[in-house]
Amino acid sequence: MRIRLNDLGGDDGLATPRPFSVPGPHQWFGVPAAFFCNGWLWCLEDSEIATYFMIRQKAARHPGHHANGGVFVVAEDREFNYGILKDTYEAHRRLEAFNLIERIDAPGRREDGRITGYTGSSLALAHRFKLKDPTLDNEALPMVLDGLLELNFDFGSFEGLMPTLGQKSDAEGQQAAESSPSV
Numbered sequence: 001m002r003i004r005l006n007d008l009g010g011d012d013g014l015a016t017p018r019p020f021s022v023p024g025p026h027q028w029f030g031v032p033a034a035f036f037c038n039g040w041l042w043c044l045e046d047s048e049i050a051t052y053f054m055i056r057q058k059a060a061r062h063p064g065h066h067a068n069g070g071v072f073v074v075a076e077d078r079e080f081n082y083g084i085l086k087d088t089y090e091a092h093r094r095l096e097a098f099n100l101i102e103r104i105d106a107p108g109r110r111e112d113g114r115i116t117g118y119t120g121s122s123l124a125l126a127h128r129f130k131l132k133d134p135t136l137d138n139e140a141l142p143m144v145l146d147g148l149l150e151l152n153f154d155f156g157s158f159e160g161l162m163p164t165l166g167q168k169s170d171a172e173g174q175q176a177a178e179s180s181p182s183v
Contacts, residue, residue, distance in 0.1 A: 029053070029060035034136035040100075043140040047091040048098075054082045055092075055101060055129045070104045070128030092129065097147035099135045104128040 031053070035041060044052070058071040065071050078084045095101045106125035108116050115124045135143065148155075 029057040031056065032133060032136050038136060038138065039140035040136060043144045044098075045091065045094075047088040048094055050082070050084055050088060051091040052095055052100060054078065054084055055095075056131060058129075059131050066130060070102070070130045072106075072126035072128045074126055092127075094147060094151065097150045098143050099132055099147070102130045102132055104130070 041049070054073060055071065058073060059066040062071050073082070075086075078089060092101065092103060096103050104127065105111075106127050108124055109127065110116055
């Protein structure tokens with residue numbers, strides 16, 4: 001199955017609308033059907049989907065780099081070509097926790113991505129990423145919930161999800177306590 005999103009040259013505020021053109025080989029990328037069929041589309045936030053699709057497009061455009069050391073996106077490219085600002089880009093941490101990508105840390109960068117010993121003229125390598133497509137074959141909800149637990153997400157306002165996470169509800173816990181033999 002192929003789904004292609006195209007700029008149809010609608011009214012985008014330009015004085016001269018862009019004419020439609022068939023996307024070139026590096027302007028589209030594939031998304032496995034499992035992304036849709038196993039609920040990933042519905043369990044990820046917009047920022048996670050945008051970041052994930054950016055990494056997928058980079059992997060499709062540079063398959064050799066992806067296979068060897070992973071792909072990277074510098075800030076200027078990320079912001080100008082993908083419209084992904086720093087806050088949205090931070091979704092890569094959750095994508096890693098959900099096991100959808102692998103982040104390969106760049107030398108000279110701290111965990112938060114900042115450059116160690118930055119002087120203003122320092123050159124720094126970007127983190128690299130690899131897709132972990134076999135994860136898409138799993139149901140999304142348990143993987144996302146496990147990833148959020150790993151990130152110490154506060155589920156306070158989502159108490160109804162707790163039984164899904166393998167924890168017993170108050171009624172189940174009380175019933176189990178009453179039925180267990182006392183010592």
